[in-house]
Amino acid sequence: MGAFANILDGFQVAFSVYGLLFVSIGVIVGTLIGMLPGLGPISAIAIMIPITYGMEPSTALVMMAGVYYGAVFGGSTSSILLNAPGISGTVASAFDGYPMAQRGEAGKALAIAAISSFVGGTISVVLLMLFAPALAQVAVAFGPPEYFALMLMGLTAISSLADGSTIKALISATAGFMVATVGIDGQTGTARFTFGNANLMSGFDFLIIALGLFALAEVCFLIKNRHDNSLSQQSNIGNLKLGRKELTEMRGPMTRQSFLGFVLGILPGAGATIASFIGYISEKRIAKKPEEFGKGSVKGLSGPETANNAATSGAFVPLLSLGIPGSGTTAVMLGAFMVLGIQPGPLLMQDHPDVFWGIIASMYIGNVLLLILNLPLIPYISKILKIPRPLLISLMVVFSMLGVYSISFNVFDLYVLLLFGVIGYLMRLFSFPAPPFILAFILGGMMEQALRQSLTISDGSFLIFFQNPISLGLIIVSALSFVIPLLKMRGNKEEIDQTPNI
Numbered sequence: 001m002g003a004f005a006n007i008l009d010g011f012q013v014a015f016s017v018y019g020l021l022f023v024s025i026g027v028i029v030g031t032l033i034g035m036l037p038g039l040g041p042i043s044a045i046a047i048m049i050p051i052t053y054g055m056e057p058s059t060a061l062v063m064m065a066g067v068y069y070g071a072v073f074g075g076s077t078s079s080i081l082l083n084a085p086g087i088s089g090t091v092a093s094a095f096d097g098y099p100m101a102q103r104g105e106a107g108k109a110l111a112i113a114a115i116s117s118f119v120g121g122t123i124s125v126v127l128l129m130l131f132a133p134a135l136a137q138v139a140v141a142f143g144p145p146e147y148f149a150l151m152l153m154g155l156t157a158i159s160s161l162a163d164g165s166t167i168k169a170l171i172s173a174t175a176g177f178m179v180a181t182v183g184i185d186g187q188t189g190t191a192r193f194t195f196g197n198a199n200l201m202s203g204f205d206f207l208i209i210a211l212g213l214f215a216l217a218e219v220c221f222l223i224k225n226r227h228d229n230s231l232s233q234q235s236n237i238g239n240l241k242l243g244r245k246e247l248t249e250m251r252g253p254m255t256r257q258s259f260l261g262f263v264l265g266i267l268p269g270a271g272a273t274i275a276s277f278i279g280y281i282s283e284k285r286i287a288k289k290p291e292e293f294g295k296g297s298v299k300g301l302s303g304p305e306t307a308n309n310a311a312t313s314g315a316f317v318p319l320l321s322l323g324i325p326g327s328g329t330t331a332v333m334l335g336a337f338m339v340l341g342i343q344p345g346p347l348l349m350q351d352h353p354d355v356f357w358g359i360i361a362s363m364y365i366g367n368v369l370l371l372i373l374n375l376p377l378i379p380y381i382s383k384i385l386k387i388p389r390p391l392l393i394s395l396m397v398v399f400s401m402l403g404v405y406s407i408s409f410n411v412f413d414l415y416v417l418l419l420f421g422v423i424g425y426l427m428r429l430f431s432f433p434a435p436p437f438i439l440a441f442i443l444g445g446m447m448e449q450a451l452r453q454s455l456t457i458s459d460g461s462f463l464i465f466f467q468n469p470i471s472l473g474l475i476i477v478s479a480l481s482f483v484i485p486l487l488k489m490r491g492n493k494e495e496i497d498q499t500p501n502i
Contacts, residue, residue, distance in 0.1 A: 007129070010357025013058050014365050022059045023362045026066020027369050033067070034074030034086045035381075036399055041071035041087070041329045043406060049336050057340040058354045062362040064336055068329050069121060069312045069363065072272055073370045076113040076305055081106060081384050082396055084215035089272030089308040091210050091438060092280040096293060096300030103296055106382045111242055112298060113305045114374045116254055120306035121367040123258035124265070124313035129360050142267055144453035145465050149474035150267070151447035154278055154439065156482045169436045172427065176440030179204055180448075187452050199412040206273070208413055209441060211400045212420025213427070213434045219393050220425035246298050253283050253303040261307030265314020272308035272315075277439055279307030285481070313363060320344055320356055 013019050033044045045064050052060035075086030080097035093113060100109035142150075155173075182193045183203030194200040242250075257279040264275040283303035284293045293300040318324040323345035325331035337344050342352055349356045387395070404417045427434055458464035465471050 007357055007361070009354055010359075010361035013354050013358035014062065014361035016059075018056070018059045019062060019358070019362060020365065022063035023066050023366050024369060026063040027070035027073070027366045028373070030067040030070020030072075031074030031370065031373065034071035034090075035077045036086060036403060041068045042332050044071065045329060045332045045336065049332075049339055052336070052340065055340075057342050057352070058358040060340055061333070061336065061342075061355060061359055064333055065316070065359050065362060066366045068333070069309065069366060070370060072308055072312050073114075073117045073121070073367075073374070076117070077110065077381060078399075080109045080113060080301075081382070082215065082392075083218040084396055084400060085207070085210050087272075088207050088210060089276055089311070090304075091214070091273065092276040092304035092435075093301060093308075094214055095280060095304075095435060096295070096297045099294065099296035100301065105296070107378050108242060108246070109296075109301060110378045110382060111375065112246065112250060112301050114371060114378070115242070116250060116302040116305040117309040118367050118371040119254045120258045120261060120309040121313060121370075122364065123255075124262040124310035125360060125363040125367065127259070127262050128313045128316060128363070142470070143468075144450045144457065145468055145471040146474065147267075148447060148450035148454055149465060149471040149478065151443045151450060153474050153478040153481065154274065154281070154443050155447070156478045165431070168432045172432045172434070173436040173440040176437040177444045179209070179437075180441045180444030186449055187456075199410065203445075204416060204441075205404075205407055205413065206438075206442060207407065208404050208417050209420050210438060211404060212417050213424035213437065215396055215400045216417065216421025217424030217428055217434070219396050220421065221428060222389060222393055249298040250302045253279075253299050254306045256282070257303050257306035258310045261310030262314040264307070265311030266317045272311040273442060275311035275314075276304035276308040277435075277442070280304040316359065320348055320359070321346065323348075 014023065029044060030041060033041060044067050048064060048067065052063070071087055072089050075090035076093045076097065078084045078086040079090045079094040080101055083094050083098040085091045085094060097109045097113065100106065180203075182200055184190070184201050185192055191201060260282065261272075261275040261279055264278060265271065280293075280300060280303050283299050284290045287293065287297075287299060315325075315330045319330045319334060323334070323343065325334050334344065342348070342355055384392075400417065401414055404413050405411075407413065424434060426432075427437070454464050455462070465475060
């Protein structure tokens, strides 16, 4: 009965006048921040920390939580309409969302993203409410060997991200690994591949690479094909209504990725970005028609959109239950907790039940508000595509540069953005897929660090990866996901060879 009473207290906080007001402010600000390429919830929450001085901790943290999941909810807009990811967690949404917009189905793509985000966010909040304390132990159980095995499992899916040639996908992934090694080595403190340039000491920011490979590469493509009238169809918004076919296709990804995204969000360091990529890859792996992915697939958009929103709720599990941030944004929120005099961790539920349950209850309201706000605005948001192409290209460049400059206020990052814009255009010109590059860059640094930490713990013995049931299980899954497609390809080839010529 005590737990039920605490939940009711949480809803009382969320449904109070101040609770509703600050939840609304948080989700609106978060949505607007997410729509702008390059800007993310981290900077928005950091700016809001001084504003919350003197506020009730529960209402202040409810507002910041709203900014977080509101930004992930709204980040898909620029990914779908402009191929310019609003935040890092919505990069995978562009793989199929932007092709849908190009063929005149922008309204439908935004509706799919909004509904998938709502379902993923709502289911994950239910899981957060029911299992937060117990699932926190899962995060604690993941050490360096388990993280290495998880990253390895993600990398075995690189072939799934190939548009055509698997060799080109592997070359693209190798380049992503190489870029991930630039900067200070976290283990030894040695500068690697910086060529004496202090600006490269911290390596490359993921969002800069994503905006370069997608947004600026798209700008170059639009400029090159400025006289191609066949591209004019992308200014059509299309029908906003989802039919039975689309809803049926969305049902499976929304169910699966709500659970998968939530679990991945629990793991410290994983976050919405990795959850969205794994959500996309897993849906492509089990799809009956994987060749449709990357060309405007409903499942290819619904999967990552559900996963990244589910991961935002999952990231609150280690933060609220253990005081461990599950993502960069929750790391900033940890600082906000400290400023407000609240210590997150095992005693948070006991000492400050209004904060613990108030944040969780506000997520229900926030997800409903986001759906109510976004669905009616789709016809107006989609009109971005009706902007004349020269002006649209200029706005894409300006917003991309503003987003990148706001990350570090370093002009050097703008040159890096332009460099990766050219690289992205050349990759597109010679049919080298960008997603494997991005995935290898994300996982490369984490995988290297986990490998070296594991070998340090085991005095150089690789047996450490097979001694723990979690890491062993993940390695077995990785091996199967790598071998089974090869066996299928070999079987298909043998069938073709044995087919008699008529």
